[in-house]
Amino acid sequence: MLKLPIYLDYSAxxxxxxxxxxxxxxxxxxxxxxxxxxxxxFGWEAEAAVExxxxxxxxxxxxxxxxxxxxxGATESNxxxxxxxxxxxxxxxKHLVTVKTEHKAVLDTCRELERQGFTVTYLDVQENGLVxxxxxxxxxRPDTTLASVMFVNxxxxxxxxxxEMGEICRSRGILLHVDAAQAxxxxxxxxxxxxxxxxxxxxxxxxGPKGVGALYVRRKPRxxxxxxxxxxxxxxxxxxxxxxxxxxxGMGEAFRLARLEMGAENERIRMLRDRLLRGLSDIEEVYxxxxxxxxxxxxxxxxxxxxxxESLLMAIKDLAVSSGSACTSASLEPSYVLRALxxxxxxxxxxxxxxxxxxxxxxxxxxxxxxxHDKISRLRELSPLWEMVQDGVDLNTVQWAxx
Amino acid sequence: xxxxxxxxxxxxxxRNVGSFAKDEEGVATGMVGAPACGDVMKLQIKVGKxxxxxxxxxxxxxxxxxxASSSLVTEWVKGRTIDQAMDIRNTQIAEELALxxxxxxxxxxxxxxxxxxxxxxRKKHGEQA
Numbered sequence: 001m002l003k004l005p006i007y008l009d010y011s012a013x014x015x016x017x018x019x020x021x022x023x024x025x026x027x028x029x030x031x032x033x034x035x036x037x038x039x040x041x042f043g044w045e046a047e048a049a050v051e052x053x054x055x056x057x058x059x060x061x062x063x064x065x066x067x068x069x070x071x072x073g074a075t076e077s078n079x080x081x082x083x084x085x086x087x088x089x090x091x092x093x094k095h096l097v098t099v100k101t102e103h104k105a106v107l108d109t110c111r112e113l114e115r116q117g118f119t120v121t122y123l124d125v126q127e128n129g130l131v132x133x134x135x136x137x138x139x140x141r142p143d144t145t146l147a148s149v150m151f152v153n154x155x156x157x158x159x160x161x162x163x164e165m166g167e168i169c170r171s172r173g174i175l176l177h178v179d180a181a182q183a184x185x186x187x188x189x190x191x192x193x194x195x196x197x198x199x200x201x202x203x204x205x206x207x208g209p210k211g212v213g214a215l216y217v218r219r220k221p222r223x224x225x226x227x228x229x230x231x232x233x234x235x236x237x238x239x240x241x242x243x244x245x246x247x248x249x250g251m252g253e254a255f256r257l258a259r260l261e262m263g264a265e266n267e268r269i270r271m272l273r274d275r276l277l278r279g280l281s282d283i284e285e286v287y288x289x290x291x292x293x294x295x296x297x298x299x300x301x302x303x304x305x306x307x308x309x310e311s312l313l314m315a316i317k318d319l320a321v322s323s324g325s326a327c328t329s330a331s332l333e334p335s336y337v338l339r340a341l342x343x344x345x346x347x348x349x350x351x352x353x354x355x356x357x358x359x360x361x362x363x364x365x366x367x368x369x370x371x372x373h374d375k376i377s378r379l380r381e382l383s384p385l386w387e388m389v390q391d392g393v394d395l396n397t398v399q400w401a402x403x
Numbered sequence: 404x405x406x407x408x409x410x411x412x413x414x415x416x417x418r419n420v421g422s423f424a425k426d427e428e429g430v431a432t433g434m435v436g437a438p439a440c441g442d443v444m445k446l447q448i449k450v451g452k453x454x455x456x457x458x459x460x461x462x463x464x465x466x467x468x469x470x471a472s473s474s475l476v477t478e479w480v481k482g483r484t485i486d487q488a489m490d491i492r493n494t495q496i497a498e499e500l501a502l503x504x505x506x507x508x509x510x511x512x513x514x515x516x517x518x519x520x521x522x523x524x525r526k527k528h529g530e531q532a
Contacts, residue, residue, distance in 0.1 A: 306464065307464070308441055308442070308464050308465050308466060308469075309441075310441075310465075310466035310467065311414070311465065311466050311467050311469075311470060314406070314414060314466075314467045334441070344438075345437075345438050345439035345440075345441075346438040349438065349441045381420065382417060382420055382462055382463060382464075382470060383462060383463070383464045384434065384443050384444070384445035384462040384463065384464055385438060385443055385464045386464075387422065387445075387462055395438065400436070400437030400438065400439065400443075401435060401436070401437060
């Protein structure tokens with residue numbers, strides 16, 4: 001039986017896998033010790049669980065467990081990486097490089113660093129959402145200390161050329177930070193070969209709990225950071241604060257399952273995603289946003305031309321998806337990511353992000369296809385833009401009264 | 404975002420959707436908004452004897468509140484003279500539909516659409532706006 005609404009917003013968050021939840025619960029009730037308590041078995045038991053989880057997180061990305069620092073999530077990891085490294089290395093230079101399509105947790109942190117006296121270059125992306133390596137290289141300066149590029153984009157799912165960027169940065173002695181919140185369990189990450197110095201992780205995008213994440217801090221060559229959270233000196237001074245054992249256990253188990261299952265899971269999800277795209281491709285004037293080849297299998301971001309995103313979301317309320325247009329958040333601005341791809345306003349206002357995941361079924365995808373066919377044609381019947389285009393009017397020649 | 408019952412009703416069952424032929428007798432068209440802003444409203448009125456609006460139709464590209472605002476004004480202008488239609492204020496539309504503050508611009512656009520349609524009618528019929 002089909003259960004409504006259908007969740008197709010796995011890039012916003014994922015449910016905690018029941019196997020993960022089961023592992024977490026004992027650490028809330030019986031095994032409640034503080035992992036920093038050295039004087040009794042409650043503390044030892046919690047510490048052992050934290051270290052086991054640290055190994056699991058490290059294993060998924062081929063890192064040393066000593067390189068993993070627990071945080072409250074990818075936003076905190078991004079803050080710690082960017083502020084921590086920029087401040088520590090400010091004697092060497094005060095220039096940073098990032099990309100316009102980064103998550104706000106990186107962009108807004110960069111804005112804060114600008115207020116602190118740093119200079120930041122925000123790179124454009126190409127029409128397919130990918131960073132051009134020549135442009136990336138050209139942006140690096142003698143006083144650049146850090147570049148920050150996301151592994152997988154949260155809106156359009158494209159995979160940036162991180163390996164190449166790592167080589168470019170390493171050869172110039174510039175640190176590379178990668179926000180991998182949307183990448184774990186979706187793309188293979190090997191920090192033994194990738195020349196990445198700092199990498200941010202989140203648990204809740206990979207079937208773990210919200211409120212926990214990690215930052216990878218490379219040991220060879222050693223990367224140093226100014227701590228942003230001061231206190232008891234937990235996490236070797238990188239991040240003070242009592243460790244949330246149950247959350248950490250959950251993240252460890254979630255990342256262990258991702259490591260074991262991602263191969264088969266990604267193939268299954270790719271088939272569903274391709275089925276969704278095929279099912280919608282007979283609708284006129286549907287455009288895929290972002291490169292289809294360098295893209296995680298979970299993501300499909302489409303623009304339905306001449307239909308406004310928010311009204312479409314309202315029409316397909318049986319589907320839990322998100323609009324690339326941020327209209328729903330009162331800002332009335334179309335998605336900055338889609339604008340960065342050079343999408344015109346109509347298309348940026350008309351985009352829907354579908355993100356599939358572990359519990360998505362074929363039946364759900366088929367229902368979504370049927371619903372979209374119905375609603376798109378209904379909304380186009382309502383759309384004066386669609387009518388004009390059918391009458392052969394080129395909308396770019398129309399003199400609009402912007403308001 | 405939660406929509407009011409009235410917005411949902413107009414959105415689910417929009418009144419008077421469609422278009423008149425542009426050259427039809429007594430028809431005037433108001434098109435307001437811009438794709439860049441995420442809203443475009445087309446309101447058409449069909450004016451009969453004595454300047455009474457006999458029929459109205461709309462098409463709207465925009466959010467649910469924009470669709471509801473334009474659907475509502477097609478109902479409100481019918482049976483009014485063009486002068487009376489000009490008295491419809493965005494605040495009345497916003498109140499009727501219980502629009503939240505971020506959606507007030509939808510009601511403003513609907514008021515503008517009426518004004519644009521009336522202006523088009525007066526232009527075609529040689530009257531001063």
